[in-house]
Amino acid sequence: MSTVPQLVVHRDKELMAQAAAARLITRIVDAQASRGSASVVLTGGRNGNGLLSALAAQPARDAIDWARIDLWWGDERFLPSGDPERNDTQAREALLDAVPLDPGRVHSMPASDGPYEPEAAAEAYAAELAAASGPEDHGLVPSFDVLMLGVGPDTHVASLFPELPGVKETERTVVAVRGAPKPPPTRLSLTLPAIRAAREVWLLAAGEDKAEAAEIALSGAGEVQAPAAGAYGTSRTLWLLDSAAASKLPPALYPPAVA
Numbered sequence: 677m678s679t680v681p682q683l684v685v686h687r688d689k690e691l692m693a694q695a696a697a698a699r700l701i702t703r704i705v706d707a708q709a710s711r712g713s714a715s716v717v718l719t720g721g722r723n724g725n726g727l728l729s730a731l732a733a734q735p736a737r738d739a740i741d742w743a744r745i746d747l748w749w750g751d752e753r754f755l756p757s758g759d760p761e762r763n764d765t766q767a768r769e770a771l772l773d774a775v776p777l778d779p780g781r782v783h784s785m786p787a788s789d790g791p792y793e794p795e796a797a798a799e800a801y802a803a804e805l806a807a808a809s810g811p812e813d814h815g816l817v818p819s820f821d822v823l824m825l826g827v828g829p830d831t832h833v834a835s836l837f838p839e840l841p842g843v844k845e846t847e848r849t850v851v852a853v854r855g856a857p858k859p860p861p862t863r864l865s866l867t868l869p870a871i872r873a874a875r876e877v878w879l880l881a882a883g884e885d886k887a888e889a890a891e892i893a894l895s896g897a898g899e900v901q902a903p904a905a906g907a908y909g910t911s912r913t914l915w916l917l918d919s920a921a922a923s924k925l926p927p928a929l930y931p932p933a934v935a
């Protein structure tokens with residue numbers, strides 16, 4: 677079931693990062709209060725890391741019980757462990773190394789210097805997701821509380837790029853991506869079926885370079901041509917934009933006030 681996207685537009689990307697970080701803190705605290713733990717999927721990229729850095733700087737971050745949260749990734753650059761270009765490396769620098777997480781609940785995607793080739797690495801991560809999926813979940817991945825996705829200028833999300841095989845995958849939950857137009861060329865990515873298992877999907881788009889992508893994805897494009905259009909949650913789909921990224925949205929979509 678697709679959920680109609682909700683839009684929140686902030687003045688600029690700094691405010692968007694701050695406000696999204698505050699929103700994430702509240703969402704995690706609520707999940708932990710109601711179910712004893714939380715499950716969040718992180719995204720790479722400037723907007724995703726900007727949110728993590730903003731969260732690290734917010735005193736309210738300590739309202740989160742960091743020992744009771746599972747962290748996953750929506751995609752990863754298939755590089756050696758610790759490589760500065762890996763999404764998990766950047767997330768650790770932005771936030772994760774500063775909070776008392778349970779290392780066993782931080783689920784990095786396999787690295788290229790591990791035992792797997794990309795396709796086997798995707799299968800291994802899919803197995804890890806399946807092992808974490810409980811009876812209350814509806815498939816092969818946990819019902820993530822929040823799954824965050826940066827939006828690329830070409831409307832890609834995670835490492836699902838327009839017209840490439842990954843966005844067309846309907847069965848597997850994790851795929852290897854070769855020949856990605858955004859370097860590095862070899863990546864691992866959740867697929868749309870896995871993304872859609874999340875309770876809430878948050879799409880982050882800030883900057884003028886995302887204006888066309890937001891307009892295309894929110895104006896009825898198909899998911900193969902515009903992967904961001906196919907990213908939605910079971911209970912909520914939320915686009916978090918700044919004014920620049922929202923500047924080309926059709927008036928009917930543009931929220932009445934800039935938050």
Ligand SMILES: O=C(O)[C@H](O)[C@@H](O)[C@H](O)[C@H](O)COP(=O)(O)O
Pocket residue numbers: 719720721722723724751752753763825826827828829832833834835858
């Ligand atoms: O591995 C990656 O590069 C990201 O996961 C990717 O999906 C990113 O989120 C978008 O490309 C947006 O990136 P920016 O926020 O830097 O524009």
